[in-house]
Amino acid sequence: MARLTRKQKRAVKRAAGNTVNLIFKLFVSVLFLFPFYWMVTTSFKPYLETLKFPPTLWPQDFTFEGYVHVFQELDILSYIKNTLIVTGTVIVIQFFVNVPAAYAFAKWKFKGQGLMWGIVMTGFMIPGQLTFMTVYFMFADWGILKTLWPQIIPTCASAFSIFLLRQNFKQIPEELVESAKLDGSSEWKILWRLMVPMSKATMVTTILFSFINHWNAYFWPLVMTRDEDLKPITLAIERLKNLEQGLNYTDIMAGNVILVLPLVILFLLASKKIIQAMAYRGMK
Amino acid sequence: MGEIILKNINKTFGNTKVLEDLNLKINDGEFAVLVGASGCGKTTLLRIIAGIGPATSGELFIDGEEVSDLAPGKRNIAMVFQNYAIYPNMTVKGNIEFGLKNNHVPKAERERLIAEVAESVGLTEYLKRKPNALSGGQRQRVALARAMVKNPKVFLMDEPLSNLDAKLRVAMRSELIELHNKLKTTFVYVTHDQVEAMSMADTIILMNKGVIQQQASPEVIYDDPNNVFTAQFIGTPSMNILPLKNGSFVGYRPEKVGLTPEETEAFYKVRGRIITREMLGSETLYKVQIISGEHQNETVMVKSLDSGFQEGQDAWVQVALKHLYFFDGKEQRIREADRAEDYGACVRCLKGEEA
Ligand SMILES: Nc1ncnc2c1ncn2[C@@H]1O[C@H](COP(=O)(O)OP(=O)(O)OP(=O)(O)O)[C@@H](O)[C@H]1O
Ligand SMILES: [Mg+2]
Numbered sequence: 050m051a052r053l054t055r056k057q058k059r060a061v062k063r064a065a066g067n068t069v070n071l072i073f074k075l076f077v078s079v080l081f082l083f084p085f086y087w088m089v090t091t092s093f094k095p096y097l098e099t100l101k102f103p104p105t106l107w108p109q110d111f112t113f114e115g116y117v118h119v120f121q122e123l124d125i126l127s128y129i130k131n132t133l134i135v136t137g138t139v140i141v142i143q144f145f146v147n148v149p150a151a152y153a154f155a156k157w158k159f160k161g162q163g164l165m166w167g168i169v170m171t172g173f174m175i176p177g178q179l180t181f182m183t184v185y186f187m188f189a190d191w192g193i194l195k196t197l198w199p200q201i202i203p204t205c206a207s208a209f210s211i212f213l214l215r216q217n218f219k220q221i222p223e224e225l226v227e228s229a230k231l232d233g234s235s236e237w238k239i240l241w242r243l244m245v246p247m248s249k250a251t252m253v254t255t256i257l258f259s260f261i262n263h264w265n266a267y268f269w270p271l272v273m274t275r276d277e278d279l280k281p282i283t284l285a286i287e288r289l290k291n292l293e294q295g296l297n298y299t300d301i302m303a304g305n306v307i308l309v310l311p312l313v314i315l316f317l318l319a320s321k322k323i324i325q326a327m328a329y330r331g332m333k
Numbered sequence: 334m335g336e337i338i339l340k341n342i343n344k345t346f347g348n349t350k351v352l353e354d355l356n357l358k359i360n361d362g363e364f365a366v367l368v369g370a371s372g373c374g375k376t377t378l379l380r381i382i383a384g385i386g387p388a389t390s391g392e393l394f395i396d397g398e399e400v401s402d403l404a405p406g407k408r409n410i411a412m413v414f415q416n417y418a419i420y421p422n423m424t425v426k427g428n429i430e431f432g433l434k435n436n437h438v439p440k441a442e443r444e445r446l447i448a449e450v451a452e453s454v455g456l457t458e459y460l461k462r463k464p465n466a467l468s469g470g471q472r473q474r475v476a477l478a479r480a481m482v483k484n485p486k487v488f489l490m491d492e493p494l495s496n497l498d499a500k501l502r503v504a505m506r507s508e509l510i511e512l513h514n515k516l517k518t519t520f521v522y523v524t525h526d527q528v529e530a531m532s533m534a535d536t537i538i539l540m541n542k543g544v545i546q547q548q549a550s551p552e553v554i555y556d557d558p559n560n561v562f563t564a565q566f567i568g569t570p571s572m573n574i575l576p577l578k579n580g581s582f583v584g585y586r587p588e589k590v591g592l593t594p595e596e597t598e599a600f601y602k603v604r605g606r607i608i609t610r611e612m613l614g615s616e617t618l619y620k621v622q623i624i625s626g627e628h629q630n631e632t633v634m635v636k637s638l639d640s641g642f643q644e645g646q647d648a649w650v651q652v653a654l655k656h657l658y659f660f661d662g663k664e665q666r667i668r669e670a671d672r673a674e675d676y677g678a679c680v681r682c683l684k685g686e687e688a
Contacts, residue, residue, distance in 0.1 A: 238435065
């Protein structure tokens with residue numbers, strides 16, 4: 050065999066590297082996408098086809114039955130409405146709590162700052178499963194169990210968002226703040242006119258995370274709600290399981306598609322900003 | 334209208350003292366240049382005046398009014414930061430307008446002021462652009478325009494030209510001088526470049542390690558330095574300083590040395606040997622080793638119009654008495670006028686008459 054020049058060797062090496070890289074990416078993509086694929090295709094299969102073994106990869110008899118069931122047998126719109134109200138309210142309140150909190154932690158120096166930051170971070174780490182009992186009794190005391198507030202109040206601040214925003218604000222040069230002060234700007238104005246517009250990517254990311262969290266919230270509403278008309282969409286999907294005799298996978302998957310569709314759309318719209326927010330942080 | 338007085342200013346960061354008992358007066362309308370090595374406290378001093386990094390103790394008067402408790406935005410001061418600190422989320426116009434809006438200047442008035450200032454710094458066609466689409470020089474102009482539009486009593490500038498290339502820097506330098514001539518407000522300009530300081534200043538404030546070494550006009554600071562530090566900081570190459578037997582020092586500037594093949598009647602003369610030779614254009618810089626007298630083997634720098642000396646060649650190094658500077662053991666200047674006795678001692682010591 051003729052000896053390869055160094056240049057050729059390098060080219061071969063690079064090609065091999067690229068192939069391995071590509072195969073790995075494909076593998077990971079399939080790993081992540083397959084469940085989605087399975088959910089979507091199953092939602093279009095007739096009930097009997099979902100029970101077949103070996104399973105079919107593509108629906109043989111295409112049907113909308115599942116979707117029709119979901120809308121007919123469940124008052125799904127009322128559940129979606131609950132989810133929307135809770136998620137929307139939480140996002141708005143969180144915005145006005147998280148942003149000033151993150152700014153104070155990032156740019157101010159005050160007594161007990163370290164301690165307070167520690168408390169915020171600890172709050173971040175305590176799971177709801179530990180606190181729900183006491184919180185539930187507290188809300189019972191307040192007499193608000195028959196409203197949507199128990200799903201809203203505990204998440205009015207998000208330690209995770211405060212953390213992300215604080216990191217972002219910290220990266221903004223001190224001189225900009227000082228310059229704004231020399232320009233006669235109040236702290237409030239510095240925050241809303243400078244800090245927030247300069248942190249768009251992180252803002253979008255935190256809002257998106259909050260949205261996903263609340264759209265998908267399962268445990269908290271499960272323990273906080275008794276009445277059907279207060280339950281969010283996640284619990285409605287749960288109900289689909291028990292609606293018929295035995296598990297009707299067509300209906301369940303149709304419900305799930307409805308559940309995740311808004312998230313997928315939102316993510317596709319905002320993915321650029323999310324990657325930006327993460328990459329920006331990575332560079333430092 | 335914009336006189337600045339600092340009285341007994343102290344500034345500490347944690348345990349490190351950066352400024353200690355500093356006193357300073359900058360006259361109204363003066364172009365004051367604050368110069369000193371990196372880390373000597375120039376920015377710290379500027380930030381104290383601006384109010385964004387208040388002093389630990391001491392008093393600050395602007396226009397005779399004690400302003401230590403006044404918010405930065407209320408001091409009628411504009412500052413150009415070293416990195417410009419332009420708001421990246423706003424257009425050029427937004428940047429210039431921000432301060433005006435905060436001060437509730439009516440819209441029509443704002444538009445007029447912005448148009449005027451944009452015109453004067455040549456930014457009119459860039460008003461709608463975002464800062465990231467501007468060159469370094471243009472950003473610098475935005476920072477300037479933003480400061481100018483407020484029509485402040487005092488301009489503070491922290492090394493505003495350090496990010497520009499040499500050519501643009503020279504151009505901007507003269508523009509700033511022009512601007513000062515036009516506005517006639519007080520400028521406090523920070524740099525660590527002594528050439529910049531010499532060429533721009535009405536008064537130079539030379540700092541070292543948080544202490545003001547001398548405050549004077551460029552001419553005085555060059556001709557009549559207070560101490561060894563000032564003498565060596567100003568001028569390139571720096572002043573030659575040689576020890577005397579009585580514990581004092583004698584100094585002379587490289588450009589005041591006469592380098593001749595023959596001995597002349599100069600007050601100070603020693604034999605020297607050229608070690609290196611560097612053509613600067615109209616002048617030539619020689620490094621000369623002294624080969625006679627008490628300073629044998631010391632080297633001195635000589636700047637001469639005569640480029641004819643070659644490496645290895647011997648020559649006379651000669652300086653007139655009026656170009657000799659004497660400093661005491663604490664590196665403070667000994668002037669004939671106020672320390673005649675010490676001065677006389679140094680002169681005699683140099684002549685080798687007595688110790
Ligand atoms: N926030 C701070 N905390 C602690 N030390 C500081 C702080 N700011 C400045 N210093 C110290 O104070 C001293 C003076 O700093 P300053 O920024 O005023 O120097 P400078 O003269 O402007 O230098 P340069 O020419 O490099 O800008 C330095 O030794 C610096 O380390
Ligand atoms: Mg500095």
